[in-house]
């Protein structure tokens with residue numbers, strides 16, 4: 645074979661190899677997307693209840709994808725997903741999270757439409773209407789896992805720390821109401837170690853607030869308490885880290 649023919653031959657082989665590799669890669673990605681979505685809706689497209697332990701594994705897997713930069717090509721956010729959800733939602737987890745714009749739960753858990761029932765307010769606190777939303781998801785939807793999620797450098801918790809150190813803050817009554825609700829968590833976190841830095845105190849108070857809210861959900865809601873005691877529902881705490889994108893789960 646002449647030299648120019650050999651070059652053409654190798655270029656053709658290389659291009660064919662690339663095409664085969666790309667086809668295999670995209671079919672693998674599509675299979676992952678399909679498997680995740682099938683788990684949520686069942687093979688016949690009907691809503692299924694995902695048990696708490698399984699739901700927690702799904703959240704962990706979604707966060708691993710997000711933190712490692714390997715998000716699903718299509719987690720179910722387009723026209724087809726919307727069409728499938730016309731008859732109702734089938735969330736597999738309920739997330740009580742802070743309103744902070746840097747921590748959208750759907751992105752951190754690499755989830756699509758209809759998969760997470762999300763309740764948000766500044767400082768991920770438990771108000772009466774917050775509890776009502778959480779109860780709705782537990783009693784009238786497919787979600788059997790409740791996650792209370794705090795996060796790194798929370799502005800609401802930071803404001804509570806600063807309010808304790810400098811009570812004259814000039815905030816509005818509504819803002820002060822949010823911040824004052826967080827003060828018990830700051831006091832408990834501060835009592836554990838009086839010499840910690842302000843950043844560490846804020847971090848500890850964020851986690852303490854999560855633990856307090858988890859316990860308050862159980863104390864305030866009889867149906868959720870009963871479901872939890874029967875092993876039909878689980879409440880876990882979580883902490884989202886902005887540096888790594890990772891979410892740490894812990895028992896309240």
Ligand SMILES: [Zn+2]
Nearest residue numbers: 742744798799
């Ligand atoms: Zn926050």
